[in-house]
Amino acid sequence: MNPDYEKAGKEITRLRGEINRHDYLYYVLAEPEIPDHQYDALMRRLIELERAYPDLVTDDSPSRRVGGQPVSGFEQVRHSSRMLSLANSYDIDELLDFDRRVREAYGRDPEYVCELKIDGVAIALTYRNRILTRGATRGDGAVGDDVTANIRTIRSIPLSVSSDMPLDFEVRGEVYYPRAEFAEMNAGREEAGLKPFMNPRNGAAGTLKMLDPQEVARRPLRFFAYTILSDTVRLETQAQVLTLLRQGNFPTNPYWELCKGMDEVRAFLSRWNEARFDLPYDTDGVVIKLNDVTAWERLGSTAKSPRWAVAYKFSTEKALTRLLDVTWQVGRTGTVTPVAELAPVLLLGTIVKRATLHNEDEIKRLGIRKGDWVEIEKGGEIIPKVIRFIAERRPADSEEIVAPEQCPECNTRLERDEEEVAIRCPNRRCPAQVMGRISHFASRGAMDIDGLGHRTVEAIVSSGLVNDAGDLYSLTAGQVKELPG
DNA sequence: ATGCCTGGCGGTCAGCCGTA
DNA sequence: TACGGCTGACCGCCAGGCAT
Numbered sequence: 032m033n034p035d036y037e038k039a040g041k042e043i044t045r046l047r048g049e050i051n052r053h054d055y056l057y058y059v060l061a062e063p064e065i066p067d068h069q070y071d072a073l074m075r076r077l078i079e080l081e082r083a084y085p086d087l088v089t090d091d092s093p094s095r096r097v098g099g100q101p102v103s104g105f106e107q108v109r110h111s112s113r114m115l116s117l118a119n120s121y122d123i124d125e126l127l128d129f130d131r132r133v134r135e136a137y138g139r140d141p142e143y144v145c146e147l148k149i150d151g152v153a154i155a156l157t158y159r160n161r162i163l164t165r166g167a168t169r170g171d172g173a174v175g176d177d178v179t180a181n182i183r184t185i186r187s188i189p190l191s192v193s194s195d196m197p198l199d200f201e202v203r204g205e206v207y208y209p210r211a212e213f214a215e216m217n218a219g220r221e222e223a224g225l226k227p228f229m230n231p232r233n234g235a236a237g238t239l240k241m242l243d244p245q246e247v248a249r250r251p252l253r254f255f256a257y258t259i260l261s262d263t264v265r266l267e268t269q270a271q272v273l274t275l276l277r278q279g280n281f282p283t284n285p286y287w288e289l290c291k292g293m294d295e296v297r298a299f300l301s302r303w304n305e306a307r308f309d310l311p312y313d314t315d316g317v318v319i320k321l322n323d324v325t326a327w328e329r330l331g332s333t334a335k336s337p338r339w340a341v342a343y344k345f346s347t348e349k350a351l352t353r354l355l356d357v358t359w360q361v362g363r364t365g366t367v368t369p370v371a372e373l374a375p376v377l378l379l380g381t382i383v384k385r386a387t388l389h390n391e392d393e394i395k396r397l398g399i400r401k402g403d404w405v406e407i408e409k410g411g412e413i414i415p416k417v418i419r420f421i422a423e424r425r426p427a428d429s430e431e432i433v434a435p436e437q438c439p440e441c442n443t444r445l446e447r448d449e450e451e452v453a454i455r456c457p458n459r460r461c462p463a464q465v466m467g468r469i470s471h472f473a474s475r476g477a478m479d480i481d482g483l484g485h486r487t488v489e490a491i492v493s494s495g496l497v498n499d500a501g502d503l504y505s506l507t508a509g510q511v512k513e514l515p516g
Numbered sequence: 517a518t519g520c521c522t523g524g525c526g527g528t529c530a531g532c533c534g535t536a
Numbered sequence: 537t538a539c540g541g542c543t544g545a546c547c548g549c550c551a552g553g554c555a556t
Contacts, residue, residue: 176541232533237535241535241536387530389546393546
């Protein structure tokens with residue numbers, strides 16, 4: 032055996048151990064022992080040695096964190112079990128409903144674990160032989176994108192774990208962009224003349240989608256783990272799950288609590304409703320889980336969300352703006368939906384210009400008129416919603432909002448069923464409907480035709496070439512080439 | 517047994533912002 | 537421009553509980 036080789040091997044092992052330890056101290060415990068430049072020196076030395084002895088490079092080497100080769104796209108991967116989202120609730124009454132349902136199914140007095148709901152992107156990490164082999168986004172819950180190369184750059188995620196952990200397991204958690212680092216990056220972008228990102232959540236989601244892991248490595252994403260799936264460890268409570276994750280060197284959010292009954296849950300909520308603003312990352316609520324993991328399977332889940340957990344959303348901020356107009360949009364099924372056109376206003380980090388009014392009854396219920404000042408808020412921090420109009424500010428020239436008699440797209444007389452709220456365009460050949468149907472047909476989950484977005488659909492429908500999804504197949508390349516755009 | 521009411525659930529629509 | 541990641545909220549169906 033070559034003595035240099037052997038010596039290098041030993042040093043590489045030592046360096047990896049040290050770097051992993053410092054990553055853990057810095058990124059998980061927030062108690063660094065050495066200054067950055069010393070850390071950088073360790074990493075440089077490791078990379079140097081691995082370059083000299085390429086056959087000593089392993090998948091779990093911390094050198095892999097600085098970013099691998101750019102990829103051309105992400106592989107689709109199937110999750111071992113569906114990644115569901117949680118049902119949301121907005122007030123204590125809805126939580127009491129949840130508690131009542133759990134009690135009924137559970138048959139005993141439930142204990143709940145309350146965890147902060149981190150505003151980030153859900154990720155599933157797969158470990159094989161205690162080494163991180165895959166990181167995937169949620170996708171549609173069944174199939175997600177393989178973003179392993181990007182995940183590796185997140186230093187608080189262990190690339191390998193100790194023998195305290197099972198051999199094969201999956202960890203799920205949230206990747207997020209810390210506030211201070213996000214602000215710093217945005218400042219840098221503005222200086223460079225680039226458009227700043229809207230908010231940390233979008234920053235995190237966008238970063239994970241980058242094809243060049245080296246670029247991702249420059250964006251200091253973080254991670255909090257909240258569950259583990261494994262065939263070999265049998266854990267009984269969510270409290271044990273969080274403790275095991277912690278022992279396995281996974282970052283877990285430290286502010287969870289075990290609550291006996293809804294009074295304690297309520298206290299947790301009201302405390303964090305204020306305290307969340309002092310955290311170094313965004314939270315959008317609290318997750319309340321039945322502590323008894325062994326009952327989760329029995330309680331089961333709906334198509335969307337488990338019955339043993341619920342998310343409580345912190346109340347949202349409001350803004351005032353003017354309702355300029357109402358447009359009537361024709362959807363795929365012919366339903367004509369009113370959409371509020373608003374004077375652009377900043378609300379929780381995004382500019383809001385439009386909001387759905389759902390249907391005519393909703394307009395009547397709100398009592399709004401064109402020109403009114405309206406209060407809007409974002410449910411769940413994303414979708415803008417018109418709450419009410421400000422009576423004192425109603426302008427003299429406000430106008431009544433009148434539902435159209437004819438379809439705004441094809442002028443066909445609209446129909447309104449006695450029992451139904453919606454008004455419909457009965458013309459199956461209405462261009463808006465045809466477009467909606469073709470887009471739906473081509474969308475993911477159906478035929479999944481690439482390159483057929485709504486712009487393209489608009490072009491082929493208005494050209495008169497296509498009237499239904501079947502016509503798509505008789506389109507020729509020549510016809511497509513003739514189209515504008 | 518029949519009809520009404522309620523709540524849960526799936527399907528659908530609506531929207532924003534990031535990368536490529 | 538396309539697509540994917542995140543989201544809210546409505547409608548209509550259906551099952552189960554209750555009164556008639």
